[in-house]
Amino acid sequence: MRWWREYFTRNGVGLGLFLLLAVLVWAVLMIVLPQLFMLDFSLRANVPPPLWGTESHGYTLEHYAYLVRGSGNTASGFNTVDLAVFGRTILAAVFVTLVDLCLCYPVAYYLAHVASGSRARLMVMALIVPFWVNELLRAFAFKVLFGSGGVINDVLLGLGILDQPYDFVRENIALYSGLSYAYILLMIFPIYNAIESLDRNQIEAARDLGASWWRIHRRVVIPHAKPGISSGCTIVFMLSAGALAAPQVLGGPSSLWFTQLIYKAFNNSANWARGSAYAIVLLIACLAFVLLVMRVFKVRFGEIAK
């Protein structure tokens, strides 16, 4: 009660009401309720839209069961196809995250502590420019690069390393490079921000005391950059696992991304309920990863979502 009185004395009635209303609309109508309704929808039978809300639209676990068991006619009794897609998506997203971390940490360090003023600013701008190019176009660039008549194949053929074009797309190499490329900026900036706030003198002191560069990074820089690293990893993982554009453009013909299964359930099979169930599974996987990162790096949620 006291809080409310203070709140309205501080903001005035009009502004105070506006703030409350706006946040209420955002938090409840846009964030919480849609997720809950999606969960509810995913637990209901798949019936045509006119029957939604009627009795035949009852509760069932069949869509989650379908992810695990399939239609029940498979030899193994499991939906090996969809489960394999899910597993591969998660593993590949972890892989992409690790690759990005290895690529970005040195660059972020260089940017924060080696490059000087104007050069660092130029580099930051150079990092941002590719990021404003649409995600789809970035994936397309990789297609031009990796296609059967693409530059990389031409170069490798020209150098005599290959004697016939290598199908990078079928082997998913194009997809993994495209994904690592797509979200690289979201790995660099959190790490850069964290490392930049490190006092240079700490590095100097460690060096003067005879620490090797590896030890300096392990004991001084990385502990300091931990919030940045965890934040970058979380975001890159989430975006890779939830990517739709790059897998659609660069994915091999026989391999799907989990989001593509969701997309298919909505657009091709018209099975929205199954699509929602799969979306819930994806959401849970992403949340689990966030929690894992929080546990491993011992950071709080607020530090991740900075």
Add this chain to the structure above:
Amino acid sequence: MSSDRLGRAFGTVFVLMFFLYLFGPLIVMSVSAFNSSAFPRVSPWECFTVEWFAALADDGRLLQGLRNSVFIGVGVVCLAVPLGLAGALLLTQVRERARPWYYTLVVSPILVPGVVLGISTLLFWDRVARMFGLTRDSIFYDGFFLTIVGQSTFIAAYTMLVFISRLQRFETVQEEAALDLGATHWQSFRKILLPFLKPAIGSAAVLAFLASFENYNTTVFTAISTNTLTKELASKVRYGIDPSISALAVTIIVLTLIGAAVHEVLRRRESARADHGVALAADPTRPPLAQKPWFLDTALILIVLVVIAGAGTVFMAGTLGVEECKAQVLDDKRARNAERTEALRERNRLRDERRAAEAAERTTNTGDDETTPTRDAETDDAPAAERGARPGTGNFEGIFGGGLAPESDEPAAPDAPPAEPAGEELPARPGTGNFEGVFGRDLAPGAGADEDDR
């Protein structure tokens, strides 16, 4: 220390490689926009052309998508910026204990996959419409409304982060002073807080617009039948058989570069003015700031150079005679192809002769000459199929694809640009390419089955 220098050199090389990785793909794609080859590629280089830019300007669906995307972007700015501002202002006032919970809640959309946000928005408003007994013609099932709401869910979180970082430097004393002096709450908000937040509002609006403009994951579910730029782009890019996409990318990259340069100019002037202000406060006798004439600014010069280069490119393409060059390339291809066909024929003829000779030998030996004609037919068919089958299939599939599913968003196997390397050298190739480009883009011959029957 030599190891230190070695480390530094290694670091520099690493960073250089990194930037090569960053720009290489974009450069290759940009270059492919100027190659007249019907497939986006850099080698073999055919003719220098700007025709793909013209093709881009003629693409009605793409332009329609662009208009829709701009409209949606403006809508998102109007919704997400106030929401983010409210979220940030409330954050400072929520009770200490509830603050982490509140923060977690409003920031969580950033960590939720865009696909999930799109689906949940679609389902939620559909349900709301049903609660009010509305049909699917209502606003709650409208692509624009759903996309604006769906995108704002997470874009508001972005803008909120922008406002939070600005608000951290705000001194509430100013507001309190204004209230003590008799200002109303609204006045103090409008005269003190808003002016202080003005730069943040600007950058939040730009961020919101750009984030909305290039969003695909959420939009693809919420836009329903509305055509946005990214949706249109996706359906083009997935089959990647047209360099006009590269042309679009070049346009976007150039605009980005110009934007970055303008931003840099403004920022520099701002900081120069600020520096001058500080210096002036310390030493009031200082002469007024000598502003460099605007045309001497490096970044501006860069912009002008880019524009000149662009104009020069167009001019050159006009004068160099693209058509002649293309005719030349086509002739070359024909000649090469004829040569190859000739060689094949020759080889087959030799083989046939040899077989005939062998068969004749065998006939004389065993009196059985059944095998010869069938073998003949086989060897004749092989090159004919190689030459003729591709264009035929291409047209056929093209027509079917156009008739059956011009709108369908079949996630077909994207790595089988139909007829690509195999049909490439054939004289009939340009025709095939066009057909497939116009009608058949929703079909990925050969590979589609792989996925759909899964």
